[in-house]
Amino acid sequence: MSLLSVRDLVVTYATRAGPVRAVDGVNLDVPAGSITGLVGESGCGKSTLGRALMGVLPDAGRIAGGQIMFEGTDIAALSAPARRAIAWRRLSFIPQTAMNALDPVQRLRAQMLEVLIERGGLGKADALARASELFHLVGLDPIRLSDYPHQFSGGMRQRASIALALALEPALVIADEPVTALDVIVQRQVLDVMRNLQARLGLAMILVTHDIAVVAYACDRVAVMYAGRIVESGPVADVLENPLHPYTMGLTHAFPDLYGDDMTLVPIDGTPPSLLHPPAGCRFAARCPFVQPRCAEEPPVTDGDHHAACWRIDEAAELRALAAIPATWMPK
Amino acid sequence: MSSLTFILFRLAPGDPTINFLSPSFNEETRAALMKSFGLDKPLWEQYFIYMGNLLQGNLGQSFLQGKPVAVLLADALPNTVLLTLVSLTAAYAFGIVAGAFLAFHRGGLVEAVSIPAALATRAAPEFWLGMLLLAGLAFQTGWFPTGGALSPGREMNSFAERFMSGDFWWHLALPALTLMLYLQGLPLLLMRATMLEVLNDEFIVMAKMKGLSRWSVVMRHAARNALLPVVTAFALGLGASIGGNVVVETVFAWPGIGRVLVTAVQSADYPLAQGAFILIAASLVTMNTLADLAYAALDPRVSVGAKR
Ligand SMILES: Nc1ncnc2c1ncn2[C@@H]1O[C@H](COP(=O)(O)OP(=O)(O)OP(=O)(O)O)[C@@H](O)[C@H]1O
Ligand code: SF4
Ligand SMILES: [Mg+2]
Numbered sequence: 001m002s003l004l005s006v007r008d009l010v011v012t013y014a015t016r017a018g019p020v021r022a023v024d025g026v027n028l029d030v031p032a033g034s035i036t037g038l039v040g041e042s043g044c045g046k047s048t049l050g051r052a053l054m055g056v057l058p059d060a061g062r063i064a065g066g067q068i069m070f071e072g073t074d075i076a077a078l079s080a081p082a083r084r085a086i087a088w089r090r091l092s093f094i095p096q097t098a099m100n101a102l103d104p105v106q107r108l109r110a111q112m113l114e115v116l117i118e119r120g121g122l123g124k125a126d127a128l129a130r131a132s133e134l135f136h137l138v139g140l141d142p143i144r145l146s147d148y149p150h151q152f153s154g155g156m157r158q159r160a161s162i163a164l165a166l167a168l169e170p171a172l173v174i175a176d177e178p179v180t181a182l183d184v185i186v187q188r189q190v191l192d193v194m195r196n197l198q199a200r201l202g203l204a205m206i207l208v209t210h211d212i213a214v215v216a217y218a219c220d221r222v223a224v225m226y227a228g229r230i231v232e233s234g235p236v237a238d239v240l241e242n243p244l245h246p247y248t249m250g251l252t253h254a255f256p257d258l259y260g261d262d263m264t265l266v267p268i269d270g271t272p273p274s275l276l277h278p279p280a281g282c283r284f285a286a287r288c289p290f291v292q293p294r295c296a297e298e299p300p301v302t303d304g305d306h307h308a309a310c311w312r313i314d315e316a317a318e319l320r321a322l323a324a325i326p327a328t329w330m331p332k
Numbered sequence: 333m334s335s336l337t338f339i340l341f342r343l344a345p346g347d348p349t350i351n352f353l354s355p356s357f358n359e360e361t362r363a364a365l366m367k368s369f370g371l372d373k374p375l376w377e378q379y380f381i382y383m384g385n386l387l388q389g390n391l392g393q394s395f396l397q398g399k400p401v402a403v404l405l406a407d408a409l410p411n412t413v414l415l416t417l418v419s420l421t422a423a424y425a426f427g428i429v430a431g432a433f434l435a436f437h438r439g440g441l442v443e444a445v446s447i448p449a450a451l452a453t454r455a456a457p458e459f460w461l462g463m464l465l466l467a468g469l470a471f472q473t474g475w476f477p478t479g480g481a482l483s484p485g486r487e488m489n490s491f492a493e494r495f496m497s498g499d500f501w502w503h504l505a506l507p508a509l510t511l512m513l514y515l516q517g518l519p520l521l522l523m524r525a526t527m528l529e530v531l532n533d534e535f536i537v538m539a540k541m542k543g544l545s546r547w548s549v550v551m552r553h554a555a556r557n558a559l560l561p562v563v564t565a566f567a568l569g570l571g572a573s574i575g576g577n578v579v580v581e582t583v584f585a586w587p588g589i590g591r592v593l594v595t596a597v598q599s600a601d602y603p604l605a606q607g608a609f610i611l612i613a614a615s616l617v618t619m620n621t622l623a624d625l626a627y628a629a630l631d632p633r634v635s636v637g638a639k640r
Contacts (some may be wrong), residue, residue: 056540087543100534103553104633105560114552115542148632 003204004030004172009066009076011052020275022048024228027301030172030221034196035205037215037236039251040225041272045210046288049225050174052076052095053206055083071171088119088240092165094158094175094194101161102149108160109145114168134163138193155186159193166197173198174260176208191218198244212252216240224248227272227283234306244308244316251324270329282311289328290319338477394596394604401607404592409611412581412588415504416573419511424519424566426512431523431562432555435531436553447521456516462510462583476506479585507584515569519562533557560631564623571619575614 011023022045038046051057053068068076071090075083095101103111109131112146115124116127123309132142138159149157158178165173179187195218198205207219215222215236225231232245250268273279281296294311301309312319322328394401434443437567480503531554539549578590589608596605
């Protein structure tokens with residue numbers, strides 16, 4: 001059984017124009033002890049899903065349906081105090097820009113101790129020792145615990161955020177674009193730190209990104225999100241090398257691959273549909289080069305460890321061949 | 333600044349000797365008096381004498397009361413400082429708590445009632461507020477004195493003795509309340525606005541994700557960050573109030589710097605008025621500097637000397 005099983009999760013934002021279905025029927029399984037990448041274009045609902053899992057949605061947002069089974073309990077149905085009791089101890093979070101995610105007027109030590117003492121129940125002396133140890137683990141000099149966040153570089157702040165997230169040894173860490181704001185070299189360093197610690201501590205991680213290269217470099221599994229849904233998921237090697245869903249085929253062409261080959265980049269033409277009034281049937285239909293009349297109806301989801309939601313899964317091999325030709329993705 | 337006050341007061345109409353001398357004095361005594369105050373000299377000479385004295389820390393003699401200006405100001409200053417400190421502290425304590433509370437109960441009935449109320453007390457003229465309180469709590473009921481800093485007939489020699497006396501505090505209550513009501517709007521609205529801003533910050537979302545108690549989220553993270561601009565406003569308000577209490581001090585006949593200034597101007601007592609002005613300007617500058625230092629001390633992102 002998976003550590004985390006999300007079933008038919010719906011998250012809506014109340015807006016003046018009506019409810020925006022930012023997460024609209026997501027199914028996702030995260031096995032213990034592995035890194036699952038969550039990729040998709042901007043606005044497809046990745047952060048919303050991450051925050052829903054953390055139980056902290058913006059005021060306008062609410063879980064409108066579905067289940068979040070985590071360690072055998074539906075945490076979406078828990079009362080606020082019960083949900084707070086597992087927060088950070090069992091699942092924690094690494095934010096994108098640690099600049100604002102750390103309290104600007106408090107030293108890192110105070111922010112580490114707060115978590116270790118208030119949430120971890122440690123005594124002051126133990127907490128101090130643990131804070132130094134955690135800084136050491138993420139490659140920061142424990143002396144820097146006396147610094148304020150603004151005295152850190154972007155990469156160091158991200159390391160500090162990792163130290164905070166790992167402080168109570170949670171079972172699952174959700175990292176929302178943890179390296180997006182960093183330059184490529186620092187990206188690698190931070191990803192290495194995360195991967196090493198994840199393997200060492202045996203925890204599970206959801207790594208949200210819009211960068212396929214990051215997925216290929218750091219993840220064991222990947223889930224591809226499009227317009228509020230997961231359209232394809234499975235082991236990284238399978239999904240990236242033999243994508244089943246045309247959107248994933250397009251995505252892998254729209255990004256430079258990880259070995260830096262000079263592959264022609266072909267962005268997918270068009271924009272995702274409105275989440276205010278999502279279209280019936282396949283949500284990718286308006287942009288899919290392989291669209292057929294039956295795509296106006298809800299596509300079936302295949303079974304298995306590597307699965308996708310598309311009417312033309314059986315023809316995936318031929319479609320991949322077509323998708324490799326740039327002309328396929330040119331606007332008509 | 334001191335040059336400006338010098339020129340301003342000399343340009344003002346009025347002859348200091350008119351208040352000072354009885355009409356029965358003859359030309360000769362008048363001239364002798366003018367000479368003793370140096371008023372017979374040409375204006376430019378008066379200016380240089382004044383600036384010279386000022387540089388030596390000498391503010392001159394009051395025309396009207398015949399005492400050194402420094403002594404008169406030193407008598408009035410503690411009254412003003414105390415009135416300011418008490419009312420400003422009360423106003424900020426109230427404003428901060430109420431502002432933070434309102435930030436949390438956004439869009440409710442409480443907000444619909446209290447924001448206009450806070451705005452109204454802030455917009456109402458001070459003298460009108462003061463007179464309402466005087467009419468209600470002093471004249472009608474007799475609970476509080478109608479003016480002054482001490483009951484008639486009471487003499488206190490040392491400051492310590494005065495400030496320890498209940499009589500002084502009893503006299504302070506109404507002017508301080510008036511000033512507090514007048515001042516409370518700024519910290520309240522400022523605290524509410526910065527609090528609302530801070531509550532949307534990423535580190536507040538993170539604090540909630542950590543499962544920290546509401547108290548930790550609000551006090552340790554939100555309030556501490558939201559307080560920064562409010563503390564600065566407090567220091568600025570302290571500086572501004574030293575000279576800005578004129579209206580309240582006049583309504584309640586409170587013997588502070590503001591009232592010294594008003595009477596000095598009315599009676600064309602140049603040295604005293606100038607001295608009061610310089611003191612007010614100096615406290616403004618001092619408190620502005622203190623505000624910057626306080627901000628730098630509280631916000632680690634600002635180092636002393638660096639521009640915000
Ligand atoms: N507070 C909010 N109120 C209303 N709509 C929102 C709110 N936050 C997000 N949305 C909408 O929900 C959708 C999903 O947003 P979300 O931030 O989850 O996307 P994302 O995949 O994380 O994008 P990005 O890659 O840009 O971070 C978007 O269409 C967005 O406009
Ligand atoms: S269901 Fe149809 S439109 Fe959707 S991805 Fe598959 S082929 Fe394209
Ligand atoms: Mg996002």
